[in-house]
Amino acid sequence: MTILAVSIEEPGRVALIQRPRKELWPGAVRVRVQACGICTLEKRIYSGALNLGYPLVAGHEVGGVIEEVGPMVLGDFRPGQRVALDLLTRCGQCHWCRRGHTNRCENRFKGRNGMLGGLSQEVVVPAREVFVLPETVPPALATLAEPLADCLHCLARAGLNHQDPVAVVGLGVMGQLHMALLSHLGHVTAPQTQALDLGLGLLGKGGTLVTYSSYGPSERLSLDLNRLHYNEISLTGTEGRTELDFERAVGLLAAGTLDLRALVSRTYPAQEAALAFVAAQDPDLYRVVVTF
Ligand SMILES: [Zn+2]
């Protein structure tokens, strides 16, 4: 038996393919993918800016339904449950995993399912990557659990105190998700559309700059070290999410406290995935989601 998948064949070319159905191994769950977002990573693979080898079935922002639960799955998982997937292998054995920083896992791309493959009719993943959501969360919104978890991780890196003012620089999907979280947490936010220098310029005494974005090719920052010194400015990056971040993101989606509907700009059926990838390049759109 084969399943349908969306493959990036080469830069600029997307094809629908059939590929063999994966077997269900002990500890794994089979999930029917209902929706998968096209994130910056997929856009870069599609444009050729990032080469992870072609052809590739990408996709890591997944909402779906449990189809089958493998033997030795001990959690409360049942067929029919709506889920969001944290498609990132964490080995649980390396230095970073053991310290709880599973987002920095040294083996995260070496696991059985790597981190992509979500643009597919179904996936088989370790149960620990499956997070149950209530029926009230539609699949297209469930795809936002992953970026939302990344934003929660980012905010934790900022070490915010209650009511600290925050400027969000950059107002794409991730900027908007940060804004939604920050207002939910009661912070006054100042959205800005310009670049990193502006963020640095805005920092007051004791301020923290968290650079969220991955910039693709390496970029350099010029920084007045005296300002850093005299103002005790902190500068940090943020990488991915831990399971705790994901759990929290799913909790927020489940509670329905954040209205994120405006962030899914368009949905396309898998048969029109080529159009979806073209639309995803449009800077005026937020997330473009492929449905199965
Ligand atoms: Zn993403």
Ligand SMILES: [Zn+2]
């Ligand atoms: Zn690890």
